[in-house]
Amino acid sequence: MDLHVNLDDRRDLAGQIYRGLRAQVLDGRLRQGERLPPSRELARRLGVSRNTVGVAYEWLAAEGLLVGHVRTGSFVQAPPRPRQTRQRPGAREGKARTRALWSQLPEPSLQGPHAPFDFRVGVPDGALFPFETWRRLVARQLRASALTAAYGEPAGHPALREAVARHVGVSRGVRAEAADVFVTQGAQQALDLVGRVLLEPGARVAVEEPGYPPARLLFQSQGARVSPIPVDAEGIDVRALPDDTRLVYVTPSHQFPLGTVMSTARRQALLEWARRRDAWVIEDDYDSEFRFGGRPLETLQAMDTTGRVLYIGSFSKVMLPALRLGFLVAPPSLHRELRVARWVTDGHGPHATQAALARFIDEGLLARHIRKMRREYEARHRRLTEGLTLRFGDRVHVAPSVAGLHLCALLTRGSVALERALCERARERGVNVEGLSGYYAGRATQAGWVLGYGAVSVKGIDEGLRHLRDCLTHLDATTRKDDPSRDVTPRRSTPR
Known part of the structure; x- marks a missing residue:
């Protein structure tokens, strides 16, 4: 020591x-x-x-x-004592001055201990991960003959870039060569790199409303003006995009969190809009590996003929979030700038992990793993959909969804206040569930739940929904008792 x-x-x-x-x-x-x-x-x-x-x-x-x-x-030999915060010299003299933005952004909500009935969003089932196979692949890369004392390539391990280009080409029809692929530490770093390269301070970024909060907060932290754009049954409303938008962030294959799929007509309209406005589009292909029905639509990246689309993916859901592995497929016009941006931020990612993932893909193990997970998640998706319909009847409308690790249940009667009360009471009964209103940047226009099924078993889904129904019944009774004349305004049962 x-x-x-x-x-x-x-x-x-x-x-x-x-x-x-x-x-x-x-x-x-x-x-x-x-x-x-x-x-x-x-x-x-x-x-x-x-x-x-x-x-x-x-x-x-x-x-x-x-x-x-x-x-x-x-x-x-001292007995254990609670550690006390030490006052550093000069610490009383003043408060650190930081950018005002950072005090305005919410603190990260870290995942706590698992609840008995865990409907958290975006959490895969770790028990399905092939740990022994992965351990063998990583161990092979940790040998002295496989490691080097030199720094790595900022764009990622060459073998993994090749493997990812083939993987997304075969599974999603993405047109990419190895040179177009940038390996990142999750999708969030890919978004960060794009923002660093494309956005001047004050540039406007359009995001979906409701949408993925981490993306919106990231662009805000980079000094962008973020405009939430409403989503309807066909996807983002292209007509509502401000003329000065520099960058549009969308989740077309499985809109987050509503789960709708962007129509072909809307995709074409978005690409044409980007061409006319000299704007860029980020296509986050969220949860695209887990599709349980319907014909998958062509990606925006494959439809793009002018090089305006940046395609983002992640291995956090198909493998484990802790591995921090994602990727960005970029047009050649941005290769140099993205490589420099990665170099000046964190240099490069972990060599051994990236090399192991390349072997995992090349040996067909990833495709096999995805097939196994897809079968399991499809069973949970079906049980959750059926359970919501059976237990809640016309009180909720299950938003159409044929892919992913979550679905959205919209309250047909009730308010955002009722939604939040339901979530709080459910947590007291061991049911971890998220409210839809938390995914709005502005005032929520729809109330409901966003229910993940990656961290809950089929049996747990049934029991958790029973508790959730009991909570709703109790709150309904309390509302009638407190105010029998209260008028609960019906809400539209389909997304805007």
Whole structure:
């Protein structure tokens, strides 16, 4: 262990060492049972005599903070204590000044312990992941012969770029070569790179409403003016796009969170709009691997003839979010700028993980894994859809959805206040569920739930919906009791 002990001057050296180590023990930096360096070694590091360190150790032992064992060394003997926040010198003098934007953005809502009935959105089933196979592939890349001391390519591991180009070409019809692929740490980093390259401060970005909050918040953090654009049954309303929009972010294959699919006519209209306005389109192909019915429409990227579309994908749902693996398919006109942007931000991603994923794809293991997950998630999607219809009847409308890891249930009667009360009461009963209103940038025009089924079993779906129905029944009764004359305004049962 490397210990830092501050020696202000050459007087009372043993006392300074004693007080420095004592402070670290008492405030919890040195914990019970930790081994201190031998006196000879610490003396050499501090540039003092061994006897000086020995005296400091003896004082700590006399105070009961240190115990020495022959041949094994000296160990911290202090009982466990709650660690206290230390006040740094000068910390009282003023508050750090940061960009005002960062105090306005919400703090990240980290996923806590799993609830008994976990309908969180965007969480895959980790039990389905082939850990043994993945461990073997990663171990192969961690051998000395596979690693290098040099820094990696900012655009990603060459083998993985090749593999991704083939994968999206075969599975989604994306037209891409290896040079078009940039490997990222998730879709969020891909969005960050695009924003860094394309957006000047104050540029306008259009996002779907309701839509994916992390994308909207990211563009806001980059100084863009973000405009939420309504989504209807065919996708984003192209007619509502401001003329000065520089970038449009859409999820056409499985709109997040409503689950609708952008029609061919709307896709063509968006591409034509981008061509006329000299704008760019980000196509986030969210959850496209898990399609349970219907014919998949051609991607915007494949339809694009003018090089205006940037295609984004992620392996977080088909594998694990913790691996932080995603990709961006970009037109040649942006290759240089994106490569430089990646280089100046974090350089490159982890070599071994990317190389292992390349083998995972090339050996057909990814395709096999996706087929297995698709069967399981289709069963959960069907059970959730049937359960909502059976238990809630006309109180909810299940938004049409044939893909992904979640679906949206819209309240046909009730308000956003009722939605939020339902979510809060459900959590008290062990049901983790998210409200639709949280996905609006502005005032929510529809209330409901967004229900993920990646982290809940088929059996758990039935039980969780029963609890959710009980919560709704209770709140309905409470509302009638508190205000029998209250008029609950019916809401449209289909997305705008």
